[in-house]
Amino acid sequence: MQHNVLVGNSAVGRAGLGSFPKPRYDKARGREKRQMVQDEVRAEVEEDRRIKMVAMYQQGAWTRWEHAEQCKVTWSELWRREPQHIKFLIQSVYDVLPSPTNLLCWGLSDTAACQLCNKRGTLEHILSCCPKALSEGRYRWRHDQVLRALADIVSTAIINCKYQHTPKKSITFVRAGEMAQQRQSPPGGLLNTAQDWKLQVDLGRQLKFPEYILSTSLRPDMVITSDASKQVVLVELTVPWEDRME
Template sequence: MVLKKGKVTDKFRFAISGTIIPSITEQPVKSLGKLFDSSLKDSTAIQKANEELGAWLIKVDKSGLPGRFKAWIYQHSILPRILWPLLVYTVPITTVESLERKISGFLRKWLGLPRSLTSAALCGASNSLQLPFSGLTEEFKVACTREALQYRDSKDCKVASAGIEVRTGRKWKAEKAVEVAESRLRQKTLVGVLATGGAGLGYFPKAQVSRAQGKERHQLLQVEIRAGVEEERVSRAVGLKQQGAWTRWESTLQRKVTWTNIMQADFHRIRFLVQAVYDTLPSPANLHLWGKSETSVCPLCSGRGTLEHLLSSCPRALADGRYRWRHDQVLRVVAEKIASAISTSKHHHAPRKAISFIKAGEKPQVRPHLTTGLLNTASDWQLQADLGKQLKFPQNIAKTSLRPDMIITSEASKQLIMLELTVPWEERIEEANERKRGKYQELVQECRGRGWKTFYEPIEVGCRGFAGRSLCKVLGRLGVAGVAKKRAIQAVSEAAEKATRWLWIKRADPWVATGTQVGA
């Protein structure tokens, strides 16, 4: 390349052994994956990367593969491939965000989701329902942060002192993001380790940035960058009345959709779950809102046919026994899991686990795991569930007309466990817990007055398949732990989700009140 008065010129030619060397205007030069042309600008390369991304997406879209396979190709092939040109060229963050919007459109199409679905639903890491997709903007910010840290903390003093900047436009700067991340980590160090959930203080130890060095410090900063991006997603979701309702589910456990779930033959179930969580199913209210229907009336009653009304609040559906049928489907699974735990506990009786203190510098000794819980305090547990025929409360304990959903008794130790299941709308889980707790308070006091050690807990499983924290608490108290506890929660959640999907399919059809429904 020849510059004359600041402009590229081809007036002067160079040759080696009679062979003319092509100028950069005739043949751009590629070095370390980056293409240099006569303009010395990245606009042409960025435009080319944009076109390549569009060509890849269209090629995958026309491949004839099932949509979920196309989504897998994006996550594991297209995403890492497009990140490299975004890293080597000076790409503003606004361009990356426009590319992510294009990708989100194709993902919605491939997964069979409505175009109105927010992009935060696809790649949110703290959502109640987490999908296995990575956001392009988040990965771009993390990659730029990693590059900025490599320049700043380089072992080569000349590189570290050169003040090299990672240019990403005016809207977002990598160096500023690193400063903010370091400030956030310092603030967390001052606050100290917080208790998470029901775990004790310090149960989940976290590395402190003040003590971390090198690669470990860089990892902490990158995690904090991701946390900042996730906070922005959540703040946008809070402003969405329907699709952001999950931000108010304070008493539910999160669910993760894995690639194994997506690749299964019943992927339509996952599609229904996503649409139900973000209220994008074609309910009468939504169809009226979208201009697809002239009325928003429920097909069973005269109420407004919102998704909440159809799945949880329709008086006609309640009178028909639809909600009771779903309740029994979930209760049956809960009873099966607890019955299995009772059977297991009969062969494992151990004293309560004691706390063993360890001196500083010593390593803890590996000891066999001791199972604890209410079910391990007796060997004659009898379980009764209010399924099929009406459950009768044991007259030798108390005389009452109340019928808890599940009763577990031990005559030898005079212990009584009562469980009451509710399958409410996820936003009303706390309300349901308080209502059911007050309903049986007098019965609990009467049983205790008669000398029975009584344990009572209401448990909730959201109608869309999100287990309440009360279920996790009850299983822990009973002694169901580890993998068994995780599988029990998953089975109960899927039972509620499948039953609700069947109610949705039959929302306008006559209901036959039988013990089981075909197709559930």
Template sequence: MVIDEVRQREDVRRIQKAVQQPQQGQWTNWDSAMQRSLTWKDIWQMAPLRISFLIRSVYDLLPSNANLVRWGKNDDPTCPLCHGRQTTEHVLSSCKVALSQGRYTWRHNRVLQELASVISTAKGQSNPPSPSFTIFTTECGARKWCGRSNTASNQRKGLLDGCDDWEVSADLPEWDKHPKVIRRTTLRPDIVIYSPSTQQVSMVELTVPYESRMEQAHTYKKENYLD
């Protein structure tokens, strides 16, 4: 109890200090971001440059032109592609030229490929062995994959249960086309899971936004598929 109390007080003190830092404290505005707990095993298995990038990007310490100007290392804060102000957020998700060149699309499709592969592997497994994957709906309406054991106390009905003819299509060049009921519209969901026998359709829409714009991105996706 003493350890928990000390840890809680230190967390409050750390957040209060971070809120007062306009640059390194930006992560305090990530209201919808899921908490990620890294173990020492996770850290040791990561490539050094990767863990360095993750930490420095969270605290906005990457050498963007805006930061280089702030540190007295450069005189020009503009982006060489679009000539906007080159911040970390700009490089990772806001540069219009990078968007038109497909740089963000490449990142999006790599994440989508992983999701589609996992769903395709899990389809048709009405009684999958433990551990397996099942889909639950999170508070923000996105789909979240969770491990599940087959014990009676931990049994929970998932989206893919009760049917063994699920077909999976993804909006990727190497994957099958979406079913006709989807292709009748001009919209192209990232992943479509459908069962011809039960006429059930589930759509998975993926977006890879900057952490401070997750709510806006989610709202945009919902409105885009409202009809």
């Protein structure tokens, strides 16, 4: 902490000097001072923990999940969940589930082959990319659970959307030497640009792409159409393995 006082407040990014003032250790007193020391110790322990995790290829896989949302499990969720769910969650994060490769590694099996397709049965293969399991629709349930949640949010957003009719703007030319004026997009995003949105989701019965727009046998997971404003929104959902999120 004393060293930090000597170094001073260093600038971060493009922000100007002193944009992010930090409390100074030599000026802090009492509770604040204790808090600063505690934070420093915590950060150091966390750093050690991270170094250890990064060094462990298998159990530290989560350190490579660049764009994964954090899953914060609260106590109340923890005691409401079934014990085997918690067990599965933790074992899958640290890759210690009895996948064929792990069973071979632990000496409990003679082969690391996937029972369905005979490729190497890693956890990633079993949970996310076995071609046979994919064609049999074994991943479908998980995909549809996510799609259902997504569809709920979109349909609520459609009900709550505040449509404001804005007359079509003509092109505004800018004279040489003058500054262009920023156009303001309608607040609240795309859904506020029309009021006759129709939502179709590929759940339950098969989605059929509206034929008066295009005749096709392809079907996205979600189609949102507005006839009045001539807009079509397609949503294709992929539930990937965390390492491939990006």
